[in-house]
Amino acid sequence: MKIIRKFVIQGIYNSEVHPDSFSSLQAISSCRLPHPYLIIIHRSASIQTDTVIFHNVTIGVIENNTLITAAQLGEKVYIGTGATILGHLTIGNNAKIGANALIIKKNIPPAATIVGLYK
Structure with missing residues (x-):
């Protein structure tokens, strides 16, 4: 599986989606990547079930000495093209994150729609 991930996903799509970032096998099978290019997680x-992640999305960390964790996505989260989500935060169920949104260390309530800078 590591060989497939390294050569197929990273080589062809230029993406890094770590399998440990999914909460279950159902989350892996229900996650949709309509355009799987340049996705870094x-x-x-x-990541919970029924998530949609478009291309050029980054879900990463803000490194400090105490806590190095990335976002916790709820169920049925939609993340638009070019969105960047940084830091330890929670994204509620049914949330929608618009294209090119920047979210830094601020929780998103369930069923919210976020666009632009949210910190």
């Missing part, structure tokens, strides 16, 4: 992120 940190290992410590947690």
